Each structure stands twice: as C-alpha cells, then as structure tokens.
Amino acid sequence: MTxxxxxxxxxxxxxxxxxxxxxVAGGFVFTAGQVGLVPGSSSLPEGIEAxxxxxxxxxxAIVEAAGSSLGRVxxxxxxxxxxxxxxxxxxxxxxxxVTEPPARSTVQAARLPLGALVEIEAVAxx
Numbered sequence: 001m002t003x004x005x006x007x008x009x010x011x012x013x014x015x016x017x018x019x020x021x022x023x024v025a026g027g028f029v030f031t032a033g034q035v036g037l038v039p040g041s042s043s044l045p046e047g048i049e050a051x052x053x054x055x056x057x058x059x060x061a062i063v064e065a066a067g068s069s070l071g072r073v074x075x076x077x078x079x080x081x082x083x084x085x086x087x088x089x090x091x092x093x094x095x096x097x098v099t100e101p102p103a104r105s106t107v108q109a110a111r112l113p114l115g116a117l118v119e120i121e122a123v124a125x126x
Contacts, residue, residue: 011061013037022062029066029124034058035116048085048117052092055120063124072125078106079119089118
C-alpha cells in the first residue's frame, strides 16, 4: 500500500469543508481546488485576473509545502463560472507556467464555492 500524507499550510486558505488542502501519494502532490481567497481573509478579490492570480498562488503554496513546485505540475483543472472569462484567466495562468506548461482541462461550472469566478486544482510530481 502506498503511503499517503496530508498537506496543510497557513500560506493557503484553510479547507472550507471536510477535505485537505492537499495530499501526497505515489510520488505525486494533489491539491484541492483553490479559489482566489487570500490566506487569512474571508473575501475574494475583485475580477477574474485577481482571483486567478490568487488561486494560483494558493496552489503554489500547497505544492511547495509538500516539497514540490509549480515547475513540477503535470496537470491542472480550471473551473470557470463563465467561459467568457477564458482569455483573461489564460493571460494570468500563462505567467505562472511560462515554459513547458502542464496539461490542462478548462470547464465552465454552474457555480463555484463562495461565488468565486475561478477554481484551480493541480497534480504535481513530488
């Protein structure tokens, strides 16, 4: 059986329910979906660009707490409240993954936690 380790860091918002910010198993880091909450805050920044940036900073904090980095992310899933925000989200996203970006799926979701405009989850190599 593969060992499993839960990741928890004050550098990302706490889980909003009965789940972990992230987990390590089988040589991979799996993050929970991250919205644009600033750690220590209960409100979302205004706009898709600011929320995308903060969601990715939250993903970064979790993968780094696990001992990995954004450069080792192999797959992301982006959930958008409105697919019309794709270009603006993508412009911010590409600034975090400049070379050799990970595989990615992007879908429109009917509703995201806290009324967020974007939620991002990632899988990274440990």
